[in-house]
Amino acid sequence: MKVSYRSDVGKARKNNEDSVGYFKNKAGIVLGIVADGLGGHQGGEVASEMAVSHLGYQFEQTDFYEAQAGLKWLQQVVSAENEVILDKAAQYRDLHGMGTTLVCVLVFADEFVLANIGDSRG
Incomplete structure (x- = not known):
């Protein structure tokens, strides 16, 4: 599987609050995560980075x-x-x-699980 991503700060904000991660667990299953910090709120970039890094680390232990x-x-x-x-x-x-916001996809051999929270879409 090839993975790539691109992120853009957009026209309304000065800083990019996006975080992206790609992880594998001990069984070789893939987790992809995209989190977009809530613009206009303090700490959006912190929240998105926390979500990606914490979920990714926990997934790698499964x-x-x-x-x-x-x-x-x-x-x-x-x-x-x-x-x-x-x-x-x-x-x-x-x-x-x-x-x-949060979008997660778990990729298995012949199926996937997709979840999203907020206005980011998978």
Whole structure:
């Protein structure tokens, strides 16, 4: 599988709040993530980087190889990561209100699991 991506800051913002990641677990399953920090909010780039790096690291520790197991894992970790981001936003004044959209795809041999949160689409 070849993977490439391109990100653009767009016309409305000065900094790019996008984060992208490509990861493999111990069974060779692929996870692709795109997160776009909420523009106009403090810490959008922090939230998107947190989501990608935390989810990617956790995924690399797994060894599941079936889509149902991947779906269950994704539901659990995305919900937990949302809480982590909200907690950090509450702890630090300069991160107040931070958030991110999220698109994740788990790629298996003959099927995939696609999930998105927010206005980013998979």
